[in-house]
Amino acid sequence: MHQKGGVISDMGKKSEITTIGLLTSGGDGPGMNAAIRAVVRSAIDKGLKVKGILRGYAGLLKEEIIDMDHRSVSNIIDRGGTILKTARSKEFGTDAGVKKAAAILRKHKIDCLIVIGGDGSYRGAQILFKDHGFPTIGLPGTIDNDLNGTDETIGCHTAVNTALDAIDKIRDTAHSMERIFVIEVMGNRSGYIAIEVGLGAGAENVIVPERKFDCNDLLKRLKEGNRKGKVSWMVVVAEGAGKAEDIAKKITEITKLETRFVVLGHVQRGGTPTGRDRIIATRLGAAAVECALKGQFGKAVGISADEINIIDLKDATYKEFRHIDQYQRLITQLT
Numbered sequence: 070m071h072q073k074g075g076v077i078s079d080m081g082k083k084s085e086i087t088t089i090g091l092l093t094s095g096g097d098g099p100g101m102n103a104a105i106r107a108v109v110r111s112a113i114d115k116g117l118k119v120k121g122i123l124r125g126y127a128g129l130l131k132e133e134i135i136d137m138d139h140r141s142v143s144n145i146i147d148r149g150g151t152i153l154k155t156a157r158s159k160e161f162g163t164d165a166g167v168k169k170a171a172a173i174l175r176k177h178k179i180d181c182l183i184v185i186g187g188d189g190s191y192r193g194a195q196i197l198f199k200d201h202g203f204p205t206i207g208l209p210g211t212i213d214n215d216l217n218g219t220d221e222t223i224g225c226h227t228a229v230n231t232a233l234d235a236i237d238k239i240r241d242t243a244h245s246m247e248r249i250f251v252i253e254v255m256g257n258r259s260g261y262i263a264i265e266v267g268l269g270a271g272a273e274n275v276i277v278p279e280r281k282f283d284c285n286d287l288l289k290r291l292k293e294g295n296r297k298g299k300v301s302w303m304v305v306v307a308e309g310a311g312k313a314e315d316i317a318k319k320i321t322e323i324t325k326l327e328t329r330f331v332v333l334g335h336v337q338r339g340g341t342p343t344g345r346d347r348i349i350a351t352r353l354g355a356a357a358v359e360c361a362l363k364g365q366f367g368k369a370v371g372i373s374a375d376e377i378n379i380i381d382l383k384d385a386t387y388k389e390f391r392h393i394d395q396y397q398r399l400i401t402q403l404t
């Protein structure tokens with residue numbers, strides 16, 4: 070028998086939540102499945118029902134809604150991607166689209182929507198909450214690690230490790246054939262992945278969108294390094310800062326040094342989530358359900374200094390990585 074999970078919230082109001090809706094939206098990231106599992110099982114443990122919404126906001130608008138139980142999330146903690154599938158929706162980006170989504174959620178008797186996603190997904194959840202009074206909670210799921218209120222987002226740890234694994238292999242050939250490699254990593258408008266990967270891979274340069282890039286300075290350093298006998302060189306470029314192909318061409322044109330480029334692309338989004346990603350996903354999933362039970366809506370859950378941190382969704386969107394300058398200095402110093 071299903072029981073109501075209503076409790077007195079820490080804000081003194083009673084939250085009468087019976088059914089949670091859950092979706093993943095935007096770019097998938099390793100660890101999203103672990104978060105889905107934690108939400109579903111924590112909610113059931115507290116006497117709530119869970120409805121899974123397939124293909125993010127796009128699937129919500131098509132009413133692709135399924136009942137989830139304990140068994141629907143068996144054996145997924147170690148799987149990359151998202152069993153709920155994900156998408157980007159143009160229609161949900163319109164006023165009429167969000168209004169329709171709120172009506173569908175109410176029609177299916179969903180009391181609160183937990184959204185696992187990044188910046189765009191959070192913006193959608195905030196509009197549902199603010200403009201349509203629909204209770205939403207955000208759970209940070211993106212490899213980009215560019216959200217406020219959390220030190221890490223689900224997927225970023227695995228993505229950095231995947232990129233490092235690839236770059237370690239590129240280093241072998243770069244060193245053997247005495248070449249310069251320009252490697253493009255993902256991150257949308259954030260340089261987080263690039264700068265972490267650059268430091269972890271021992272790259273000589275990292276180009277990020279948050280800082281002005283001086284190509285002449287890079288070329289000067291390359292030439293100087295070459296004169297001193299440096300034969301291989303790794304440049305990591307964040308996709309938001311430029312194209313690896315263009316930078317590689319320019320380097321060859323001006324220095325006449327042999328240069329290759331590699332775009333790591335969607336490889337970084339897949340694979341088995343690291344232990345860290347599974348652990349934060351599990352803690353955040355359980356925390357999101359706690360929020361729902363306490364009636365804390367229009368909020369995003371995060372992890373800050375290893376503690377669960379809850380902030381307003383409206384403040385949880387894009388943030389710049391804090392340590393860019395410090396990492397850049399270290400990278401230059403160690404070249």
Ligand code: F6P
Pocket residue numbers: 095096187211212213255256257258308338
């Ligand atoms: O937000 C995650 C992300 O992988 C970004 O790093 C990248 O810019 C974008 O998604 C790629 O999106 P798509 O898979 O739609 O090409």
